[in-house]
Amino acid sequence: MSVTSFFQKTWVRWALVIIVVVLLAVAPLMMSVLTNQTLARIGVFAVGVLGLNVVMGYAGQVSLGQIFFVGLGAYITAYGVLHDWNIVLVFLLACIGPAVVGLLIALAAARLGGLAIAMVTIALPIVGVPLAKRLGDLTGGSQGLSASFTAAPEWSGLANDQWQLYIVILITAIVFLLTRNLVRGRYGRAFAIVKGNEAVAGSMGISPYWYKVIAFTVASLIGGVAGFLYMAVVQFTSPETMSFAHSITLLASMVIGGAASIVGSLLGGAYYVLVPQLTNIVDPNATALLQGAILLIVLFVLPGGLVSLPRVVRRLLTRGRAGRSGRGPGHLQTTPTAAPDPSVAAEGTPTERQGHA
């Protein structure tokens, strides 16, 4: 029995899900403050990367402005908290505000074909930073806004970092679950066709324009959620939150984690938080240099991102084995190329699978 078929059994999957849930429920109580905070930040940016993945990985529209929606969500949250609004209302506003802005931008930008969406969305962080500085009454200008609403309540007996991590885990899990259902279902299949070939999509009655708008709006909404979580964990936002450099790092995280992949979004969030810390240790001046180099190397060696690493390794292993066994007489060359790797054939890339379903 191969490893793949073991993991495809229903009871194994459920057991895994339960183990993960229990781990997530217990872990925050066991770990150090620093680990908890780092994990919470990973959750925040995993949601941000997930949003980018919806519009870019699944629907194939390059967006360089995702960080703007994260920043917008963070500002709305900070403003609401500072004015003592109900926290549920604040959360809803942090979702709806970015979604509406995203919808308006998408309605215009999706009229452009191809890469023009990338060229328009690059303006969002570049306009967003001076705009945030200008609207000082709302945003606190260059100083930014501090707002704290995630102090652990008395009855829970938790430390602040534990309480924050629980909030992040809960909301992140819900967002990931909903997004997974979205991209596996009717909309995900439509996104995949729009990404693959717009003319074909149009001929099947799927309007590329509207599905681009939907993807962009959903991405903005998820960005807003990430902004809310950002305030929950970091408790401070400034124009710097939505800077162009951060936008590029977010995009790099998505590609390095794995485009069009739910797990890849989590890996992307981890990359976003952990790698700058690592490169800072190596040489603080070379952070951008190393990040660019890592991104290019991943694109060269592992175009599917980190999430495709196990698949690539498995393929290399099977190819090696097939090569050795196929060296006998009569098998010259044909075996390695003709025998398709069953696991690769079964899985394919996530997008292809949706295209077929």
Added chain:
Amino acid sequence: MGTFIQLVIDGLSTGSIYAALALAIVLVNQATGLVNFAQGGMAVLSAYIAWWFTGLGVPLILAILLSVAASFVFGALIERYLMRRFERGDPDTAVVVTIGLLTLITGLCGWLWTYNNQQFASLFSLDTVSVLGASVSIRSIGTIVVIVVMMGLLQALFIGTKLGLALRAVAVNPQSAAFSGLPVGRLLMVGWGLSAVLGAVAGALVAPQLSLTPGMMDNALVYALAAVILGGMSSPIGVVVAAWLIGVLENLAAVYVPFIGYDLKVAVPFILIFVVLIVRPQGLFGRKSVVRV
């Protein structure tokens, strides 16, 4: 009135910088179908190279020419060893590659020469002359003249020479060009080299005003992309006109529209884009592209 003329000429001057960068983007896009987001980063690197040469005691004009030559080689090498692998594939991946390149080059400049502002000597004197009662800096006029001459040379190259004909052939249809015996790979390298040269000139002209930093061209890149969208990807003249329009309008808006001011003038081209998009999605001068299925 004097202020107005001054603003218009300064706008044309910055617009020329955007135009050079936008033309570089169009040049690459016509040849390979991708948008090079690293164009601004490459221009910054060229400016740093020129600045480094001046630090060695090389006269400014010679330093700029040397950096232009180096940029040509650098652009060609990037095409050959980095972009070629992604040119036939998914355009989204290729775009991400150029963004990686932008990060890499910006990081390289910051690592080699720090993120602090460096003073870059101006090619033109900072004196002003009086034009129709407005005092206009010689630098603005010089910038416009240099860029217009560059465009003229480029146009002459594309229309009047065999190399230009070959470059145009590759842009129209790489397969047919290859079948008629053109060395497509080498021509693409030349195309990338030329676009890097355009960027290098823009970088050397803008560096004295903005002072040299690794992120110096980020805003210029955004303006150039806006010009490309407004002008239409398929129309070099349209792109140049759009770039000038953007340069002039943002300058006027910064002064005459109180809310916009100098910090928010970067929003002007995008307000313009939204208006144009609703009326003419293919750009002011572009043709509607028809894709055969």
